[in-house]
Amino acid sequence: MSDASPLQESADPPPPRETPEEQVSYLRAGYSLKSWFFTTDHKRIAILYMVAIMFFFVVGGAAAVLMRLDLATPSADLLTSDGYNRAFTMHGVIMVWFFLIPSIPTTFGNFLIPLMIGARDLAFPRLNLLSWYIYVIAGFFTLYSLVAGGVDTGWTFYTPLSTMFANGHVMAALSAVFIVGFSSILTGLNFIVTVHKLRAPGMTWGRLPLFIWSHYATSLVLLLATPVLSITLVLLAAERMLGVGIFDPALGGDPLLYQHLFWFYSHPAVYIMLLPAMGVVSELVAAAAHKQVFGYWFIAYSSMAIAALGFLVWGHHMFVSGQSMYASAIFSLLSVAVAVPSAIKVYNWTATFYKGSVSFDPAFLFAMSFIGLFVIGGMTGLMLAMLAVDVHLHDTYFVVAHFHYIMVGGTVSAFFGALHFWWPKITGRDYTKMWGGLTAVLIFGGFNMTFFPQFLLGYLGMPRRYHSYDPEFQVLHLLSSAGASILAVGYMLPVFYLGWSLRWGKPAETNPWGATGLEWTVPSPPPKHNFEEVPVVVEGPYHYPLKHPASRD
Amino acid sequence: MSFVTPLWPPQASAYAEQVDRLFLGFSALTVLLVLPVFILIGIFALKYRRGRDVDRTHRTRGSVWLETSWAAGPFLLVLGFFAWGVALYVDAQTEPVGALEISGTAKQWMWKFSHHPGGQREINELHVPAGEPVKITLTSQDVIHSLYLPALRLKQDVLPGRYTTLSFTADRPGTYALRCAEFCGANHAVMGGRIVVQTPRDYAQWLSRSGADKSLAERGKLLFRQYGCSGCHGPASSVKAPDLAGLYGRPVSLESGETIIADDQYIRDSILFPHRAIAAGYPPIMPTFRNVIEEEDLIALTAFIRNTRAEDWREEE
Ligand code: HEM
């Protein structure tokens, strides 16, 4: 066994035998609460994150449902103005910091990084558990601010509204975001050290799956950008609580300073949300095409380029803020540049399908959905980078549509794609493919119906964060609300068939998709310590066709 | 409910038409760049779907030539639009000479405008003559707001403690939306009104109908006395304070050694934060008028200081 390539997989399932202690699946290694809440196993921590994150996805989603219902008519009927403002603030805070930023890295990243590089765990397993607890504590602060009455500043906390005028529970929300930042920082640190130090023998940088490259890039951004946010929030708190004049001009401060600091973090943060999704899609595309990805190094380095360039474009959020004309021109140019590495990825994915052997599995459909929606989100982002266009579209529904196309259309599709692709590995169960495909199609259709009309609304001049609006906008708003209900059905379907699979699904094979990658060489679900013997890697990733494809069907 | 959905926002200026052209041009480019990707993925996925017997030999793992061309090609195309976007933006940001001056103050949740020459004031409505350049100087009394005129494709954030400006020439008479685009608290969504673009004749009529008896500068002159400024700054005063006549637009040397141009912002700061920038050679005795003078009065005072030449000053006292 020791000289065999780890990427080879025997066609027949291993004969049943008494499994030794360390070969017991991670799911069966203890059933007590303690074995979950004090685990240091990266796979169990990934499940803990999954549960917590899905909870917040539902809470954030509920706020969205309230808003969409209210926006079905031009007048303010369902919510009060204050209530509406609190709904979109909570929606933004929760979706950004409690769903999107941690979503893929802390669940699939946590689960897969050690498996993909041939390690037994992350470099700092206890730190990993600590990150989860920090996330949960921060989550309680968020829930407190929600239950206590909400926050009315928008997730952007612009000054001086947030420091001197807002009367919601701003401090609780600030604390939540401040605390959850440490969870991000520790996760980033853990991933970086793991990728540097724990690669299996023969797993050179050039043999890393692209999922690892994108998580590595993400981790660098997490580590470098998050502290800026933490400090900014401390300054905000100092002004709100102690009246120290930093941002409020009435106290001698500068309100634009806040925007610079905030976007210096928050623009890189959108890449924290996006890069892991791109890593997922690279894996899904290669597995669907059963082919070596086209332009491996271009995709790998484009992740690094995005991470670096992402720090240089924050000013594109401030074109109408009164920032200097020259600064705006430079930020506009840099924003065009930051789109190049993303475009490179899309073209390479496309080329990967050429002469592939493409299967229409749910994971493939989600990957297609990602590419389609992300491309539209990206191109409209470029439109917004054109100065004169942005002056008209800034702070309108066009922007709302743009970032939902990227964050929901892109990242959330990739999240669902990852869920459908690695579900058999994580749970050891197969689900019904047909339902997965149907979900992908529903989400794609519902999404476009929800958010495409918002591009039109934006160009017609409908500002965002509006509780009531001119009746001329109603038709488009109604369409959007109707689409949202389809979208909601799409998001809820997996609860049923994936839930069903947990109990009644067929036990999954080791390699149900016939994919390359070390994670597909260990049993499904993987044993507690991942690898019986340390794997030795002798070839690059995506070495298709497999010599002994573990055939399905 | 209304089933009539406008397909395109009204264009009230030549500039708006140009922005639309840029937007549509870029949309065309988007289609040009995106369609090949979608079509190729579709073709590849169907042609090479698993189990289908097709020629899969001569697969490649990459091509530097291809990578370079699909990185550089679209980039250069977009650069063209970038230049176009910058040109239009610079155009909009450049203040026209001889523009009609209007001041705007925003506060939670109301817009107030004053017309400099006639001193007319209006709330949540803005009347402007068609075909004449207009310059609006904006400031906020509380949080950040944003003056958004969709029919002109223009928007400018309105900051507390700072002046920003928005200039335009509206061409097409009509009534268009005026909205607040920056979230500013509970009633953000209803902080709007309309901009009325009128033929110069109608505008002149409107001015006389809403007849204020004093121009903004004249009102400022009154305030200058009411707030006691003239006690120190007036020519008859015994206090050593700078003569403000002809100050506007001139460089001022400060005690700190710096030199600063006396613009709207400088005059405003001199009144609210006199100790931040002391004029060279004068004692720092000017009291602060923070929390005493409202934004609108500040604007009137500034208009007065700006309009007074040395001669007017003398004959006044
Ligand atoms: C599932 C269906 C969703 C619907 C119908 C929806 C709807 C909305 C609406 C109506 C707004 C407020 C826009 C305004 O008033 O100007 C909004 C804002 C926002 N949404 Fe969503 N949303 C959905 C999902 C998501 C998801 C999954 C995310 C993140 C992953 C997300 C991220 C955001 C962000 C960041 C904002 C901006 C919040 C702010 O400006 O403070 N949304 N969304």
Ligand SMILES: [Cu+2]
């Ligand atoms: Cu950005």
Ligand SMILES: [Cu+2]
């Ligand atoms: Cu507002």
